[in-house]
């Protein structure tokens with residue numbers, strides 16, 4: 001999958017200003033790699049490059065492989081109660097005022113971010129403050145908001161689509177494919193009407209045993225979407241053994257239980273014929289769809305079998321997330337790991353973000369993960385953030 005690297009110049013050519021903003025974020029991540037890992041008096045907000053904000057625990061879909069709402073989803077039964085705790089617009093504005101000088105990329109997700117009642121004024125405020133704002137959505141509500149999105153110049157929208165119509169709908173719910181495509185049409189219409197280039201439009205596909213044979217069909221269909229990028233995410237998966245090891249470690253080192261990792265113990269990695277998937281990916285990466293294709297993680301194609309079948313074999317290590325990224329949960333809790341919000345660093349309703357990010361709990365987490373084998377915990381195996389921002393292990 002060497003073709004992945006062609007993404008950078010293509011994106012720059014297509015969207016110079018936005019790409020420059022995005023790559024400034026990556027530059028700061030690079031700085032975090034070389035910053036002193038053991039200096040616990042360091043002001044880590046200087047390297048803050050990516051801030052995830054999980055706006056809401058609510059979702060209108062129940063995608064099968066989802067750690068929150070899928071077959072093993074941990075939010076399924078508590079989302080309604082939890083949704084009463086969401087931050088309000090003023091909480092977010094205070095946070096944005098605090099972090100904006102560091103110019104991090106902001107990544108809004110959920111649940112479904114369009115269910116956050118003030119998403120439009122919130123993104124408008126962020127964009128006005130000069131932030132690069134990326135929204136990850138299931139796309140089923142884009143049609144309704146297309147005019148606002150284009151008018152307010154949202155930076156990027158990543159829409160989740162997991163296959164051509166029938167395959168996608170089997171994973172994400174009946175009718176979801178057509179609603180997403182209607183959203184793309186509405187966005188493209190608005191861009192033309194308002195003579196705007198923003199937002200950058202991307203599709204994210206999570207690869208499972210239900211859709212891998214259908215990836216090329218989706219890639220073909222996506223020619224009509226006027227995309228800027230299509231990301232194939234090899235997926236977050238875990239098993240009983242990894243969950244038990246992570247639970248033990250979190251109890252011993254952090255005196256906390258874990259719940260979210262189990263949500264990815266779904267088995268949707270099982271039965272993927274690595275040789276077939278390899279050929280499918282090579283075929284896709286060899287074609288020109290009018291937009292770049294990116295597979296995450298970038299993997300030695302011969303090792304795809306390991307990725308899906310030997311979950312305990314690391315393909316990335318030395319996670320950089322605690323030194324340059326963070327996740328703000330819907331209730332104001334601050335974490336490092338977006339998908340595994342077990343260890344709370346603090347809450348922005350009670351403390352400034354800077355104090356939390358440089359505080360004792362944050363530094364204790366950094367110190368602990370740094371001292372673990374490979375600079376990661378058992379639960380980091382196949383974590384999406386580690387796949388994106390971990391260090392590539394030789395051979396993978």
Ligand SMILES: C[S@@+](CC[C@H](N)C(=O)[O-])C[C@H]1O[C@@H](n2cnc3c(N)ncnc32)[C@H](O)[C@@H]1O
Nearest residue numbers: 065066110111112136137138160204206235236
């Ligand atoms: C949890 S969703 C939240 C945003 C929004 N609801 C959506 O579906 O795009 C964020 C992303 O995680 C992806 N995802 C779901 N299950 C996953 C898994 N097991 N491994 C990796 N990514 C997964 C979704 O497809 C989506 O692209």
Ligand code: SF4
Nearest residue numbers: 059061063066069138
């Ligand atoms: S739409 Fe997103 S959050 Fe909702 S179930 Fe699907 S992947 Fe999970």
